[in-house]
Amino acid sequence: xxxxxxxxxxxxxxxxxxxxxxxxxxxxxxxxxxxxxxxxxxxxxxxxxxxxxxxxxxxxxxxxxxxxxxxxxxxxxxxxxxxxxxxxxxxxxxxxxxxxxxxxxxxxxxxxxxxxxxxxxxxxxxxxxxxxxxxxxxxxxxxxxxxxxxxxxxxxxxxxxxxxxxxxxxxxxxxxxxxxxxxxxxxxxxxxxxxxxxxxxxxxxxxxxxxxxxxxxxxxxxxxxxxxxxxxxxxxxxxxxxxxxxxxxxxxxxxxxxxxxxxxxxxxxxxxxxxxxxxxxxxxxxxxxxxxxxxxxxxxxxxxxxxxxxxxxxxxxxxxxxxxxxxxxxxxxxxxxxxxxxxxxxxxxxxxxxxxxxxxxxxxxxxxxxxxxxxxxxxxxxxxxxxxxxxxxxxxxxxxxxxxxxxxxxxxxxxxxx
Numbered sequence: 001x002x003x004x005x006x007x008x009x010x011x012x013x014x015x016x017x018x019x020x021x022x023x024x025x026x027x028x029x030x031x032x033x034x035x036x037x038x039x040x041x042x043x044x045x046x047x048x049x050x051x052x053x054x055x056x057x058x059x060x061x062x063x064x065x066x067x068x069x070x071x072x073x074x075x076x077x078x079x080x081x082x083x084x085x086x087x088x089x090x091x092x093x094x095x096x097x098x099x100x101x102x103x104x105x106x107x108x109x110x111x112x113x114x115x116x117x118x119x120x121x122x123x124x125x126x127x128x129x130x131x132x133x134x135x136x137x138x139x140x141x142x143x144x145x146x147x148x149x150x151x152x153x154x155x156x157x158x159x160x161x162x163x164x165x166x167x168x169x170x171x172x173x174x175x176x177x178x179x180x181x182x183x184x185x186x187x188x189x190x191x192x193x194x195x196x197x198x199x200x201x202x203x204x205x206x207x208x209x210x211x212x213x214x215x216x217x218x219x220x221x222x223x224x225x226x227x228x229x230x231x232x233x234x235x236x237x238x239x240x241x242x243x244x245x246x247x248x249x250x251x252x253x254x255x256x257x258x259x260x261x262x263x264x265x266x267x268x269x270x271x272x273x274x275x276x277x278x279x280x281x282x283x284x285x286x287x288x289x290x291x292x293x294x295x296x297x298x299x300x301x302x303x304x305x306x307x308x309x310x311x312x313x314x315x316x317x318x319x320x321x322x323x324x325x326x327x328x329x330x331x332x333x334x335x336x337x338x339x340x341x342x343x344x345x346x347x348x349x350x351x352x353x354x355x356x357x358x359x360x361x362x363x364x365x366x367x368x369x370x371x372x373x374x375x376x377x378x379x380x381x382x383x384x385x386x387x388x389x390x391x392x393x394x395x396x397x398x399x400x401x402x403x404x405x406x407x408x409x410x411x412x413x414x415x416x417x418x
Contacts, residue, residue: 006020007020008020008021008064008067009021009101009104018056018095019060019101021063021067022059022063022095025042029042033070034066034070035066035069036066036069037063037066045058045059045062057092057094060094060095061090061092061094064094065090117155117156120153120155130148133148134146135245137248140251141245141249146249149245161186164184164186168184168187169187170303207311208300208304209299209308209311209312210225210297211295211296211316212266212270212286212296212297212298213267213294213295213320216263217320218319223262223263226266227239227243243258246258246262247261247262250262250265268293271286271398272400275400275401276400280406281383282384282388282401283384284298284301285388285395286298286396287299287312287391287394287395288394288395288396289360289361289363289364290360291360292353292356292357294356294360294361294364295320295364297312297316299312301378306375306376307372309372309394310375312368313365313368313369313372317361317364317365317368318365320361321361321362321365324357324358325358328351328355328358331347331350331351331354332351335347335348364394367393367394371391376391382413383410383413385407385409385410386406388403388406389403389410
């Protein structure tokens with residue numbers, strides 16, 4: 001196994017069939033590298049094997065379990081020595097020509113075994129049936145079943161692609177003179193296509209600002225970009241299926257569409273999940289107008305710049321004020337033209353909601369302008385707690401993230417500034 005242990009399933013001699021583990025049992029026992037296996041134990045196993053209809057199978061079975069016990073020292077999650085499930089689930093007739101061991105050796109090329117990713121692909125194969133069952137489920141998917149569809153094997157090239165186009169991109173933005181680009185084969189410039197045009201990636205956002213609103217007021221809002229990501233990352237053919245799967249996992253309300261549920265998640269739930277994940281030190285900051293959720297925007301901390309607040313104000317808040325004026329006018333017109341009591345009530349509620357959002361947004365715009373004019377500069381070394389509090393009144397605050405607690409955690413910085 002890639003030089004860590006000897007051959008357990010196959011033979012190093014192409015002219016022989018039995019695994020090296022079986023042929024070299026005496027030398028392995030003599031070295032004492034396998035816990036619980038020494039020459040006395042091996043001789044005892046051989047004595048028992050002589051009374052078994054298939055002595056080699058009997059001995060190989062015990063040698064294989066001994067090897068699992070040895071691997072438990074390095075990989076206890078897979079080979080837990082406190083459990084006996086290996087013995088219970090280990091199939092019989094492992095040395096037969098049609099056994100799982102023989103098929104693994106014959107059907108997977110030798111060079112593939114030298115690649116550690118073979119373990120991942122085997123895992124992917126063994127969960128494929130369960131994955132298909134979960135994805136194809138017509139009813140709500142239980143939380144315990146979701147990992148079968150989401151915890152998939154990630155090949156090395158995908159990890160490399162993600163690192164190069166996230167951390168690598170951040171480094172190049174901060175150090176444009178760096179030669180790191182020469183060593184990143186999977187790095188893509190914004191909008192770049194691979195040879196032949198067969199690979200068209202989703203270009204990174206030109207700004208570290210992603211708007212979140214209760215309606216699709218902006219072409220680049222978070223739901224639009226999320227849907228585009230699913231379309232590019234998987235395929236247009238499975239887009240609807242993937243959206244439905246995600247919405248069902250989040251739990252749909254009656255009459256709610258998949259896109260509406262996903263929008264509600266980003267609008268009401270995402271930031272709390274993010275805060276919990278990052279232990280109350282979020283790296284995506286939610287700039288929000290308030291309880292009416294007239295406007296929200298996620299800003300990525302590590303791409304913050306002094307003009308970020310000005311961009312939020314001019315590119316989104318001011319534009320949204322104009323759009324809300326239009327929505328209010330349409331809601332008023334609908335109210336005036338409605339005669340049915342139920343429809344009139346719905347139109348009245350919608351109009352009041354829009355008017356409340358417009359008032360909230362007007363107040364937020366004024367506060368945002370004051371802070372934008374200050375052109376606040378951040379030093380990441382000051383930490384999330386201190387930097388976040390500098391935008392008090394503009395960013396999210398809730399039971400899971402209180403400004404007072406962050407100010408207390410950042411007291412050391414405030415003492416230095418005195």
